[in-house]
Amino acid sequence: MMVKDKISWTSIVVAYSKSGDMGSAEEVFVQCPVKDMVAWTAMVTGYAQNAMPVKALEVFEQMAAAGMAIDEVLLTGAISACAQLGAVRRAAWVQEIAEQNGFGRNVVVGSGLVDMYAKCGLIDEACRVFEGMKEKNVYTYSSMIVGLASHGRANDAIALFNDMVSRADVKPNHVTFIGVLAACSHAGMVREGRFYFAQMKDRYGILPSADHYACMVDLLGRAGLVIEALDLVKSMTVEPHGAVWGALLGACRIHGNTEVAKVAAEHLFKLEPEGIGNYVLLSNTLASAGEWDEVSKVRKLMRNRRLKKDPAVSCFEGQDGLVHQFFAGDNTHPRTSEIKKALLELVAKLKLAGYVPHLSSIVYDVSEQEKERLLMGHSEKLALSFGLLTLAGSTIRIVKNLRICEDCHLFMRFVSKVEPINIIVRDNMRFHHFKDGECSCGGFW
Ligand SMILES: [Zn+2]
Ligand SMILES: [Zn+2]
Structure with missing residues (x-):
């Protein structure tokens, strides 16, 4: 019983x-x-x-x-x-x-x-x-290839793929190709990316999923082939998801294509109604092109949809192995006042080195002063400040659930220049290795 x-x-x-x-x-x-x-x-x-x-x-x-x-x-x-x-x-x-x-x-x-x-x-x-x-089996190889690609080591990822299919004679699966295509995208290898995308289906019989299309859209979009990327999305045999349109919108921001940006954003607003980052990306693209009427339309949309809450969270693992979580504008950490004071001092130091906060990363219609205050409350900055306060080694690792914003990216670059440290930020897409004022992503993310 x-x-x-x-x-x-x-x-x-x-x-x-x-x-x-x-x-x-x-x-x-x-x-x-x-x-x-x-x-x-x-x-x-x-x-x-x-x-x-x-x-x-x-x-x-x-x-x-x-x-x-x-x-x-x-x-x-x-x-x-x-x-x-x-x-x-x-x-x-x-x-x-x-x-x-x-x-x-x-x-x-x-x-x-x-x-x-x-x-x-x-x-x-x-x-x-x-x-x-x-x-080693297909999972082992795929983990390694995806890992190398996400860290920007494109050539190593492609070399390993070739070794896998030729010398080791291991048949790739759909995850393997996510890694291969992401690697091509990261390194701007358009010709190779097209080759592997075709090979995936023709040689290995793997039908492309929405994730593979997202990689291809990212690849074409980064290379400036925004229209071709849009055509690819239109030709998709599976329903495009948020990552596909997100890759397209990201490309539009980099290359200043406001028309396609509006198309991509429209789909994203439906698929991810809470995704505040999409509104920020669209608004930044429009602002860069001087389309101010359109910018205020986006702001109005955000107000109407009551998009206020920023669900961003960044994690930092302390010396004791404890994982500290920071939310945007967070005051709940027991060492908050210390963290904020250190952050203010750090910002002053960075400004002397030439850092100018990227205020358009905030799309709300508020004063410049308020924009800067909001920016300094971003979760990865709080995590970094805490990291600097408690650091013993020379590397700070931060994990963020959403895409890192332009200002935080710039901020991290400056910190890696004025402080004797390396910073590694994992956002929802890739790794950013900040060292001596530069980032491994080369400014494309
Ligand atoms: Zn930020
Ligand atoms: Zn980066």
Whole structure:
């Protein structure tokens, strides 16, 4: 009877976790008279898959502390949580546990570790894990190729792809091509990008998904082929999603195409009604072209839709492995006054070095002074200020959930120039490595 009970408790936890209802899963889990391995694992993977990485690691930590058995599925959940958080110390700790439990040579765990380190900004560490793996499959290669591409190491990514399909004779999958196309896009390799996009379908029989189209639109758009990019979107065999139109809008901002920008923005406003960044991008594109009437229309639209809340959040992992979260205009961190004071001093220093805040990153109709105040409340600046206050090494890593704005990008470049530090910011699209006043993205993001 007892055994049967245990199984039914567990199956309820698993069912809730699989359906993404982590609140109910947690409720049942807490009440479980006897928690078995399956229930624990369901909690860790459930949290990880539902974008609750902090919770996933909490549960994993409890299991590790209790000396419970660790398996491949569980490790994969914990690894994915670290990747989402971009937390370097936690990542190293999870790798240690994997090795202690005999998963050091496991191909699934190893592939996860490659992906995790790349997403934590430690691309060299990802390469080391990759090189050390005896067995490599399509997931291992794909993780490495995507990782290299997101860090702007386009040539390495393409070289690895060629090695994978020729020497290693591993058949690529759709994720592999995301990495290859992103690499081509980053390096401005239009001809190669077109070649691989065609090869994907013709040689490997992989039909392009909306994500692949987003890469191609990004590739063409960055290279200034905005009209061709729009034509590609129109010819799509699958429904374009936000990333496709977002890539097009981003290209319009860089190349000043207001007509196509309006088309892309119209779709984005429908697909992502809360996405304040899209309004900012459109408004900036219009402002650069001097279309002020259109700019005020966008502002009016934002007012009517009551888009006020900025859902941006930036994370910074402290020396103790604790992950600190900062929201835009956030006053909730226990060291807020210290952080703000240090930030003001830093801004003064940057201004002496030539930094002029990019006020048009704020689209609200407010005074210039207010614009600057809002800009200085951006989450990545707060995270950076806290990072400088508590830093022991020479690299600050910040993970942001949304695209980094023009002003924060400029700000980070100046900080990397006047302070003896490197800054690595992961935004929702790619990595920015700031060093000596320059960024690895070359100003295209
Ligand atoms: Zn910003
Ligand atoms: Zn950058």
